Structure formats: structure tokens, C-alpha cells
Amino acid sequence: MKTSQYIALEELYGAHNYHPLDVVIRRAKGVWVYDVEGKKYLDCLSAYSALNQGHCHPKILKALVKQGKRVTLTSRAFRNDQLPALYKALHDLTGYDMSLPMNSGAEAVETAIKAARKWAYHVKGVPKHLAEIICCSGNFHGRTTTIVGFSTEEQYREGFGPFTPGFRIVKYGSIEDLRKNISSNTAAFLVEPIQGEAGIVIPPEGYLHEAARLCKENNVLLIADEIQTGLGRTGRLFACDWEDVRPDVMIVGKALGGGVPIAAVCGKTDVMSVLNPVGHTIMSGTYTGHLTAVMGAIACQTELAKPGFYGHLNGLADRLYAGITEALRVTGVPGIVQGIGARFGLYLGVTAPVTNYRQAVRTNREMEVKFILGCVRRGLYLHDYGHTMHHGFSSQHTEADIDQSLHIIEDALRELKTK
């Protein structure tokens, strides 16, 4: 079948909930993806950071195939011989006492919310049904009804109400606003160390550190959503590490499975132990702890522990950052590159750093679409994420791959100028 036939079939029988690029991928290996027409693309999206280790990483693949032949699912009704190894791997990797695997990032966020509320009632002593969770303007934590209920992006909420109460919004990056909104009923502060869907919005230096101090002072749990930024994406294990902050609860996902769906909530014993079988079996679904996902996560942990892993990522990030900045300069296209480590993006059409997500709302959507299509036409798979152009290289990329992507980026920028 041709590309157009696959697309027609999908459009006919699939719900139209997304707007993908019209490239139909058949296979992938390392940093390359191949479409059904045999065209090859350098993948610089990495499935929005879910493939930090690249496509079909040999170790991860080997673990998946081996496990797939042995047993794939036991449900949580039985124990199995791999889940303990995952718990141990997550403990060794993150340093957190305990963890709980989930199938998706959104489910893991839901689990953290449940844990925080239960902790508030059972440990902190908040009166029944009064627990509050503080979230930030511009947040993105997934797409369940509870989560979109506290989104500040109207388009994510429209048509899905009524929403779950118990959430309070503060301005992202403002310690003052956080301080004003903490009360004796506050269970937790849920925050992305770098906002993603809002654009790559980096809070002022010291924000996380100060937020952690405030939380501690007020007996409020600090929950970091590092589904996007964690597991090496910013050049450290966690983005919070850049400010030496250790949240009470850490949510990881995406790259955890290296291409298989798994996420996890990691935390200290006093929080995690409120999740007992009476209440939490409801959240623990049939597929949580799926064994191939578990094996993917264990293999991912081994990858992250490899010497030189972060040095390699940071080296590539510096090269890319400098290269895109130079490409903007030589082509004269207005734009800003911002981010930390390998977690950064390109804003087209702006000339000053973006510090507020409202400011990040697309200034030049038409220009961005042209740029993305220009890159894709030239064999570079790049997409936008929230309000920026996301460059998500993986640890399998080399300096030569980064240079090739830069070459295409410069060409695509030049084309914007000539049209």
C-alpha cells in the first residue's frame, strides 16, 4: 500500500483525535526511521523523549524478545519474577525508597495525586475532602479528565467538564504566589521543573530550591513531574538535580520503557505506604507491571548507568545549541533557542527569551509549519511540542548526526527567508 492509502484507511476508521504529519513509518533502527515508500528520516523527535535511547536499542530489544517468549502478563493477581527486579532497579537508579509502575504518564500523575491526598488525610491530618493540590499556570500533566480539569489551557478543557475539585493554580516561576496559596489543607505542590507543553519554559534560577524549602516548612509534598525532563533528558538524571532538589514524589515515564509503555511513581516510604491494597487496587490496572514493559525499564536503567552517558548527551546538546543559534544568525530568521541539556527547543518569530507561557503562544504558526515540513521533506523528522520546535535527539545520535540535522535546519530556515 502507498502512503495515501494508509492515511485514507486511518482517516476512515480511526477517531480524528490527533493531527500527525503525513509520513507513514514502517520500521526504525537507532536514529533512523523509514517510511512505507522506503524514504529514510533522521529522527530528532525520539517520540517526544520516550526514545531517549534511540529506536530498537539492542539491549532493550533483546530483553523484550526474551521476556516475550517466556511470559508477558501475570496481572497483579500473581507475583512474577521480574517486578522485584524493576523495583530494585528504580530504587538503585533514583534513590527513592519505593515505586509503583503504571502504564502511562497520565496514570502515574493520577496515582501521585491519589497518594498525596491520602497522605494528607492519614498522615498530615487534613480534614476529609478538603485536601488541596497546588499546580502551575501552563502546566501539562496528561489528558485524563482530572488532569485537564486543572489545565490553564482552555482548549484542553473545552467540552470535558465538570471537573474534579481540589486544585489551585499558582503562577509558574513565582515563589510569592506559591507562598500565598499554601494553607493548612495543602497536600502537595505538583510541578514540572521545566514546562514542556507550554513551550520550553525554564523557571527563574532558585525557584525549585525555594519551592522545596517552602513545601518542607509547611509540611507539603513536593511532587515533580519529570515524565518529559527525567531520565537523562536534561543532561542529568533529573532536571531537579540541577538545583539539588529532591522532591518527595518523583514521577517518571516516557523513556523509562525505551519504547514500551510504562511510567512510575517513586517516593519516600511514608508517602508510598499510604497506597494499600484496599484503595489502590482500583488504580493498579490489568496491564500495570506488564512484563515486557518491566524488562524495557530494567534495560533502560542499565543504559542510564553506563559511564559517559550524560557527558555524551551534554556534548551533543552544546553542539546543537551553538549550531541552531548560528543557523538563525546566518539565515537572518528571527528565533530563540532555549532549554537545558538535551531538553530544548526553538521558538521561531521571537527575539527575546520566553519566560512566560502566555508569551510562548505561537507568534508565527504559519512559519513553524513551513519549517517543520521543510525539515521533513529534507529527511529530518522534527516536530513541535507545545509552543516550540522540539529537537529530541537520543543517546544513539552521534556528532555527525547532529551536524546533519543542523545542515537541514539551516536549509529549511533559509527557505523560509526566500518564500
Ligand SMILES: Cc1ncc(COP(=O)(O)O)c(C=O)c1O
Ligand atoms: C510533563 C508531562 N507529564 C505528563 C505527560 C503525560 O504522559 P503520557 O502521555 O504518557 O500519559 C506528558 C506527556 O507528554 C508530559 O510531557
